[in-house]
Amino acid sequence: MKLIDAHHHFWDPVRNYHPWLRNEPMIPFRYGDYSTIRSRFMAEEYDQASQGWDVVASVTMEGEWDPADPTGEALWMQGVADASDRPAAHVAQAWLDRDDLSAVIDVIAELPIVRSVRHKPRANAAPGGAPGGMSDPAYRRGFKALAEAGLMFDLQTPWWHLSEVPAMAELAPDVPIILNHTGLPSDRSPEGLAGWRAAMEAFARMPQAVVKISGLGLPCRSWSIEDNRDIIRQAIDIFSPDRAMFASNFPVDGLCGSFDTIISGFDVATQSYGDSERDALFVGTAARIYGIEAVPK
Known part of the structure; x- marks a missing residue:
């Protein structure tokens, strides 16, 4: 089975300044102690983590680079891609409410x-507040401003803020909005899951809405199909395979489970779907949304 990994990171915090990966004390983090990922994670480390899987392309995500150097990470990642043809696409850092946004967009x-x-x-x-x-x-x-530059928007926010998206989306209805990490369903109580599902269903009614199924780890628990099967399947059914894609979120989700455990979990959770649906989830949707061409058959 082939895979386009729609969301992972490359970073080298010894060479480049990511405050959360370098500064002390460490910041509060949703998975708890993240000291083990405060080190280099580049193609060699990714290949070691993903061995045994046919990753035909991947999309890197910004890693909260030095805010004093707002275009530095994108320029560095372009250099990485020029030297190695990896990654196939990148989601850049840009602060939408900063005065320098126009200049940053001009570069990236x-x-x-x-x-x-x-x-x-x-x-x-x-929720609430x-x-x-x-x-x-x-x-x-x-x-x-993203619409004028032909850029998409990757959104990472807890599900209880998804109700704010439609009013924002009306300002640029042609900008695809790619929801990261399945809307962050961290509260697995019946009430929490009901709220998550209702928010995801409302968000999915927007035609430009897409979801990445990733980031499903829970603090102090190893990633398991038992914890995550229903959420994976509900997310697929809410959005359809043509608007959903799988991603590892490595090395971050390595705090919860191995690459093999997580991707095997996606595989097991989708065994009842048809071949074309699984192809969309593992390859096709990411290729179409992120403009990744020449994916091997």
């Missing part, structure tokens, strides 16, 4: 490797 939009941008909006720790960052006028203006 010219890089062949860049397809999309990510800026995690401000979020509440739990004040609106999050997607309600800020400056953030919305930044989202609209």
Whole structure:
């Protein structure tokens, strides 16, 4: 089975400054202690992690590079791709509410490797409370600017903020919005899962909405198909295989399970789907959305 890994990271925090990977103390993190991933993770480390799987292409995600150097990571990643033909596409860092957004877009939009941008909006720790960052006028203006540059938007936010997306999306309805990490269904109580499903169903009604099924780890638990099968299948059924794709989120999700455990879990969870549906989930959707050409058959 072939795979396009639609979301993973390359980083080398010894050479390049990622504050969360270098600074002390470490930041609070949803998987807990992340000290084991504060080290180089490049093609060699990725190949070791993914051995046994036919990864035909992949998409790298920004890794919260030094905010004082807003185009540095995208330029560096373009150099990595030029030297090795990997990755096939990159999601660049860009702060939608910063005054320098226009200048940043001018640079990253010219890089062949860049397809999309990510800026995690401000979020509440739990449902309820004040609106999050997607309600800020400056953030919305930044989202609209992506349309003019022909860029997509990768959105990472907890499911309880998805209700803010439609008002923002109206400003640039042609910009694809790719939801990262399955909407972060961390609360696995019946109430939490019901809220997650309702939010995902509402989000999926927008024609430009796509989902990456990834980031399903739970703190202090090893990744298991028992924990995640129903969420994987519900996400697929809500969006359809043509608007869903699988991703490893490595090395981050390596805190919860091996590459083989996670991708094998996606395989097991989708055994009842047809061959064309599985091809879309593992290869086709990511290739179409991120413009990855010449995927081996």
